[in-house]
Amino acid sequence: MLKQTEGSHAVAEAVALCRPEVICAYPISPQTHIVEGLGEMVKAGEVEHCEFINVESEFAAMSVAIGSSATGARTYTATASQGLLFMVEAVYNASGLGLPIVMTVANRAIGAPINIWNDHTDSLSQRDCGWIQLFAETNQEALDLHIQAFKLAEEISLPVMVCMDGFILTHAYERVDVPTQAQVDAFLPPYEPRQVLDPREPVSIGAMVGPEAFSEVRYLAHAKQMQALQRIPKLAEEFHTIFGRDSGGLTHTYCIDDADVVVVAMGSVLGTIKDTVDEMRANGDKIGVLGITSYRPFPIDAVRAALQNAKRVVVLEKSLAVGIGGIVSTDVRMAMSGLQLHGHTVVAGLGGRAITRKSLRALFTKALRGELEHLTFLDLDWNVVNKQLERERTTRRSGPAAESMLRDVGVIAARIG
Amino acid sequence: MSFQPVHFYQTGTFTVGNRLLSAEDRSVQANMERTNSLNSGHRACQGCGEALGARYAIDAAMNAARGRLIAANATGCLEVFSTPYPETSWQIPWIHSLFGNTAAVATGIAAVIKVKRQKGQSEDVRVVAQGGDGGTTDIGFGCLSGMFERNDDVLYICYDNGGYMNTGVQRSSATPPAARTATTMPVGPEPGNAFGQGKFVPAIAMAHEIPYVATATVADLRDLEAKVTKAMSIRGARYIHILVPCPLGWGSASHDTIKLARLAKETGIFPVFEAEFGEVTGTLKIRRPQPVEEYLRIQKRYAHLFGKQPAVETIARLQAAADKNIRKYGLLDQEAN
Numbered sequence: 080m081l082k083q084t085e086g087s088h089a090v091a092e093a094v095a096l097c098r099p100e101v102i103c104a105y106p107i108s109p110q111t112h113i114v115e116g117l118g119e120m121v122k123a124g125e126v127e128h129c130e131f132i133n134v135e136s137e138f139a140a141m142s143v144a145i146g147s148s149a150t151g152a153r154t155y156t157a158t159a160s161q162g163l164l165f166m167v168e169a170v171y172n173a174s175g176l177g178l179p180i181v182m183t184v185a186n187r188a189i190g191a192p193i194n195i196w197n198d199h200t201d202s203l204s205q206r207d208c209g210w211i212q213l214f215a216e217t218n219q220e221a222l223d224l225h226i227q228a229f230k231l232a233e234e235i236s237l238p239v240m241v242c243m244d245g246f247i248l249t250h251a252y253e254r255v256d257v258p259t260q261a262q263v264d265a266f267l268p269p270y271e272p273r274q275v276l277d278p279r280e281p282v283s284i285g286a287m288v289g290p291e292a293f294s295e296v297r298y299l300a301h302a303k304q305m306q307a308l309q310r311i312p313k314l315a316e317e318f319h320t321i322f323g324r325d326s327g328g329l330t331h332t333y334c335i336d337d338a339d340v341v342v343v344a345m346g347s348v349l350g351t352i353k354d355t356v357d358e359m360r361a362n363g364d365k366i367g368v369l370g371i372t373s374y375r376p377f378p379i380d381a382v383r384a385a386l387q388n389a390k391r392v393v394v395l396e397k398s399l400a401v402g403i404g405g406i407v408s409t410d411v412r413m414a415m416s417g418l419q420l421h422g423h424t425v426v427a428g429l430g431g432r433a434i435t436r437k438s439l440r441a442l443f444t445k446a447l448r449g450e451l452e453h454l455t456f457l458d459l460d461w462n463v464v465n466k467q468l469e470r471e472r473t474t475r476r477s478g479p480a481a482e483s484m485l486r487d488v489g490v491i492a493a494r495i496g
Numbered sequence: 497m498s499f500q501p502v503h504f505y506q507t508g509t510f511t512v513g514n515r516l517l518s519a520e521d522r523s524v525q526a527n528m529e530r531t532n533s534l535n536s537g538h539r540a541c542q543g544c545g546e547a548l549g550a551r552y553a554i555d556a557a558m559n560a561a562r563g564r565l566i567a568a569n570a571t572g573c574l575e576v577f578s579t580p581y582p583e584t585s586w587q588i589p590w591i592h593s594l595f596g597n598t599a600a601v602a603t604g605i606a607a608v609i610k611v612k613r614q615k616g617q618s619e620d621v622r623v624v625a626q627g628g629d630g631g632t633t634d635i636g637f638g639c640l641s642g643m644f645e646r647n648d649d650v651l652y653i654c655y656d657n658g659g660y661m662n663t664g665v666q667r668s669s670a671t672p673p674a675a676r677t678a679t680t681m682p683v684g685p686e687p688g689n690a691f692g693q694g695k696f697v698p699a700i701a702m703a704h705e706i707p708y709v710a711t712a713t714v715a716d717l718r719d720l721e722a723k724v725t726k727a728m729s730i731r732g733a734r735y736i737h738i739l740v741p742c743p744l745g746w747g748s749a750s751h752d753t754i755k756l757a758r759l760a761k762e763t764g765i766f767p768v769f770e771a772e773f774g775e776v777t778g779t780l781k782i783r784r785p786q787p788v789e790e791y792l793r794i795q796k797r798y799a800h801l802f803g804k805q806p807a808v809e810t811i812a813r814l815q816a817a818a819d820k821n822i823r824k825y826g827l828l829d830q831e832a833n
Binding site for chain 1: 564565566568569575576579581586587588589590591592593594596600601603604605607608609610611612614615638639642645646
């Protein structure tokens with residue numbers, strides 16, 4: 080059914096249609112509307128046989144999810160930013176135990192300085208935690224990916240994060256097609272756990288494992304992600320058969336066949352990039368786009384295939400690997416191994432900084448001309464940075480940096496634009 | 497002691513001779529049908545109070561739950577010595593997740609049981625969470641308090657040996673004042689653990705007004721069994737805090753574990769009581785009052801108090817704390833015995 084609704088609400092409806100049995104959550108912006116929606120639906124009895132638990136922290140949220148999933152229940156939670164970091168120990172534990180929990184990450188920057196707006200630093204900080212990470216480009220895809228995520232997680236017994244841009248998607252009202260219960264039921268079978276805490280068949284879960292088997296247990300986690308690499312495109316096909324929509328998969332490409340420059344990105348910014356590419360294509364510029372939906376497992380072969388005819392690749396990422404530059408870029412470079420093409424990292428949109436078509440067009444034009452540097456910080460205000468660096472050179476007690484720089488910028492309250 | 501109308505003192509201790517009791521009054525451990533939930537062959541130290549306490553507590557819980565019990569276990573000695581995989585001593589479904597999240601894991605398990613019962617997919621299954629004092633009073637405290645506040649249907653059992661024994665005897669918030677640990681060495685002007693304000697989690701549990709809170713020691717195992725059985729007859733959040741002497745961490749002889757647990761109770765250092773909805777409803781009275789010195793002297797963690805110049809003032813402060821417990825919990829009030 081077509082609906083004009085908020086991204087968070089679309090996700091809440093999708094999760095409810097997946098017949099979850101336990102939902103636990105701790106509120107953090109911009110995830111709140113999702114769990115508020117689910118809490119209301121459970122309380123009103125619209126989600127049958129489901130417990131909604133208001134926990135005291137994100138660490139508890141993931142821990143309740145661990146207990147729930149290990150007892151054989153379809154389990155869901157959602158978080159963002161600091162909340163994801165607060166639950167990290169349990170995040171690793173959930174994947175280490177092979178528990179198919181599904182969690183929405185409403186992507187948001189990590190402090191300090193505290194910032195509630197969107198970038199990808201939170202979930203990318205968990206790239207090696209063993210969870211599958213799927214990035215939604217639109218609200219429709221966010222909705223669809225949750226339905227696919229439960230199936231994927233439960234098939235291979237690994238947890239899945241569905242990442243959607245905080246505010247940009249979570250709080251945007253858009254038209255989405257909400258599937259019927261019958262469609263979801265046809266796609267997603269009841270959860271049949273591989274391991275379960277059951278008095279009729281007692282098992283011990285979570286024992287200490289030493290050097291004699293630890294490598295093998297860890298390798299198995301990798302092997303499962305490699306299985307996921309095979310399953311994700313097939314799930315997208317199965318999804319298409321029932322729902323009639325292309326959603327999910329490993330990557331999405333746009334105008335790459337004859338592209339000299341391919342821009343690689345994840346999440347909602349792909350929309351702006353494609354609009355910019357349309358404008359530039361109209362001018363005859365040979366530029367294309369590679370959207371990565373599955374960040375973990377990372378689709379090395381698909382990325383390589385998409386880039387093999389390009390001359391340059393520009394990885395535009397809403398994250399910063401402090402001390403080297405890009406996080407996604409590192410993986411893309413691995414996929415480019417052996418290909419003779421120039422790679423560029425562009426760090427953009429940190430903490431909610433708007434990524435405009437104007438800036439993108441200037442950036443891509445530079446790339447086409449071969450003038451783009453190895454590492455670029457899009458729309459960085461060098462005056463503010465240099466002023467602070469100068470202050471620190473000349474004054475020992477230069478004070479808190481973020482506050483000084485805000486004063487230099489002269490804003491009273493944060494602006495996204 | 498409402499649950500034990502007859503006292504058997506004929507062995508000179510509080511040990512109750514099962515053979516003198518009628519079959520239905522005998523302990524769970526005396527029953528041939530006991531489940532041995534924590535089976536033999538585990539790797540606990542000789543004289544481990546925690547292994548003893550866990551065996552009695554979990555078997556009693558299993559008995560009360562008619563064999564349908566799931567346990568969540570915090571990281572710590574109990575977890576490590578019971579599951580050197582591929583061996584496991586647990587005869588019940590058992591999960592270890594992390595050090596600080598056991599109460600929350602148990603909440604998740606309890607939620608699933610509720611849902612599966614609604615769906616008619618499961619019988620009634622009960623949930624126990626267990627951990628040491630570090631996993632309970634320190635790192636797991638947030639999750640514990642959350643579980644209490646929500647009144648989740650979980651029995652949480654804390655085995656308190658007063659320190660991080662698994663990592664090599666470091667101080668926890670349950671380490672008593674003046675005690676030597678690897679991080680509170682008996683050096684400097686105030687040797688051993690500092691006199692803080694204390695953190696008696698049973699009292700904090702009572703402040704949550706949960707349906708049932710009890711303390712117990714491994715010296716009074718019938719009392720422990722009875723409290724676990726009572727706790728299992730109640731729904732909602734329940735908490736039992738068991739004092740379990742640790743020969744390794746306390747520097748005591750392994751054959752003194754029961755004696756130390758008894759002295760902790762008889763000196764008033766560890767009050768043994770039960771409470772319902774935040775109010776004390778029963779105490780285990782001190783039978784033969786003992787000075788704290790009797791308790792302290794047989795533990796090497798207090799050896800620095802009894803050198804050439806005994807730390808008279810420190811011992812007096814410890815005695816005062818015990819006396820305060822006696823007053824506060826009415827431990828010498830013979831009329832109520």
